[in-house]
Amino acid sequence: MDALDVLIAQAMQARWGNARPSSRVWRRIARRTASLTFSLRNDVSTHRPDWRPDPFLVPFSSAGILLLWRYDFLLMRVA
């Protein structure tokens, strides 16, 4: 280590050696991770094998939905 090395190290340490981030950085991280983990959990939940659509949104069984879809067939047969 020569004089130039010492000079460079001193110049950098003098300016940034004691630099610390403000406490608001952690608060910002905490806020973002909170929203991030919430959305991640929601995304992941729909990929679970036991996941089913909300019954309120689709209040019929799959057979019932098929029946509703092709109700014209039924009408034709009845007629």
Next chain:
Amino acid sequence: METQSPDRSSAPDGVLIARLRRGDMAALAELYEKYQTPIFRTALAITRDQGAAEDILQECFIRLLTHADRIRTDAPVGPWLYRVAINLSCDWIHYRQRWSNLLSKLVGRWMPPLRVEWTVEEREIQERVREAIRSLPLPQQVVIVLYYLEGLSLKEIAEILEVPEGTVKSRLHYGREALRERLAEWQPRRGVVYELT
């Protein structure tokens, strides 16, 4: 979600990453407590902008959370964090340079060039050194920051930058030589002799 300030316990990084994968935000807080200062200092020394360095620090830890599944648990997470911080800092520098080039072109059209007379005193030598470092190519700056500010070895820097150790050595050598030349250029004019050999 843990929103209070991180505590000072220090489990091995691999254990903390494993906990983070399970959604334990206290592990993120512990990693933040451990690495916030060196990561922030490195970003600040490269960008020279407090706000940018804080944004980069924040982004590093957000990525730590979102990439936790891909981070090794058998090694310290420090090199990974340094790498992300350096990449983000370099991106920020490039982005700012594009804007400053555009602005200087616009300003140059309407204003005569400024002639800056530096009143250099011996106490300002450190500022001169920092300015000389800033004039180096970015890869050399990064190596100088990690070597002189963070006190990392050539091997550690090579691991962070994912380049051969010889490349780090070469960047450091050429960076030092450029600094020696640039500092020598203005010293004789000030009548002050600094021995830089």
